[in-house]
Amino acid sequence: MSAADPFRLLRRLASQNLGLKVVALVLAVAAWWFVAGESKVLVSFTIPLEMRNVPRGLTITNKPERQVEVRLSGASSLLSGMRSSEISASVDLTAGRAGRQYFTLDDRVARVPPGVKVQRIYPPSIEVVLDRTDRRPVAVRARIGGGAAVQKRVAKVEIDPPSVEVEALPEEFARMPVLYTEEVVPERTDGAYSGIARVETREPHAKIVGNPNVRVKIEFRK
Numbered sequence: 001m002s003a004a005d006p007f008r009l010l011r012r013l014a015s016q017n018l019g020l021k022v023v024a025l026v027l028a029v030a031a032w033w034f035v036a037g038e039s040k041v042l043v044s045f046t047i048p049l050e051m052r053n054v055p056r057g058l059t060i061t062n063k064p065e066r067q068v069e070v071r072l073s074g075a076s077s078l079l080s081g082m083r084s085s086e087i088s089a090s091v092d093l094t095a096g097r098a099g100r101q102y103f104t105l106d107d108r109v110a111r112v113p114p115g116v117k118v119q120r121i122y123p124p125s126i127e128v129v130l131d132r133t134d135r136r137p138v139a140v141r142a143r144i145g146g147g148a149a150v151q152k153r154v155a156k157v158e159i160d161p162p163s164v165e166v167e168a169l170p171e172e173f174a175r176m177p178v179l180y181t182e183e184v185v186p187e188r189t190d191g192a193y194s195g196i197a198r199v200e201t202r203e204p205h206a207k208i209v210g211n212p213n214v215r216v217k218i219e220f221r222k
Contacts, residue, residue, distance in 0.1 A: 041076045042119065044069055049105075050090040054130070058098060059169065059205045062129040068105060074116040087112050091126065100129045134170050135209060137163040138179050140199055142216045145183035153189045156219040164199055164214070168206035176203055184216050193218045 049068045051060060068089055072079060089110045091103050102125050107118035140159050144151055164179065181197035194217045199208060 040073055041079050042071060042073050043079045043082070044071045045082075045084045045087055046070075047084050047087050047089055049126070050088070051093060051128070052090045053092050053094040055093065055096055057133055058096065058130040059133050059167075060128060061131045061169070061205065062127065064126045064128050065123060069122040070110055070112075070118060071120040071122075072112060072116050073119050078113065078115050082113070082116075089121070091128075093128065093130070096128065096130050098130050098132050100127065102127055131169060131205075133167050133205070134173065135165055135167045136173055138166045138173070138176060139163045140214055141178050141180050142197065142218075143180045143183045144218070145185040146189075150186060150189055153220045154218055155221045158217040158219075160215045160217070164212070165209040166201065166206055167209050168201075168203055172203040172206050176201070176206065181214060181216060184218070186218055186220075189220050191220060193220070 046067055046069050049064075049066055051064070054060060070087060070089060072082075072087075087110065089105070091105070091109055093103075104125050105121040105123065107121075110118050110121060112118060140161075140163055142157050142159055144154060144157070159181075166173075166176075166179070168176075179199050179201060181199055184195060184197050186193040186195075194215060196213050197216050199212050199214055201208060
């Protein structure tokens, strides 16, 4: 192969589909010209604010703002048909600590489509109070439904597991020495009945760690 052969090969490759390349270049330039020359507009959306990554052993005890107003700027073609579901905002609490603190709301907390810019978020910051929680086992009782006639027939109730692990504020445990299941209505009142029921928590910051369901077995009098 002579020294000129590689250059001839490159020229031949570059000349292939030259028409398609020219058309693609023209379309790209036209698209850029259209977007660059298009008028810019401002729009506002009110969207939910999510609290993410609450540190283990802490819980939010105040009521921080759960909705924010996001003002966006961009080409009118991008913003004219935009819906609030295309935007999201969240605060990362990974670095949160026990006590009262403030988190800044800026363009870093919002996710918007490409080509759209966040101009402002209102409020510009939120207050979050985090308090420490404990984890303890709490006994479970079954709430039997069906009226007095059914309850009189109950001879024995077994729950498996008999307790669940609960995470809550220390003072909340004093108000819930036991937890109750959702109402269990037996399909029959002879022999035995067994079913799955969900354990309910009434304290505002209490939550069950792991599976919230237990098996309830009811034995009826003969």
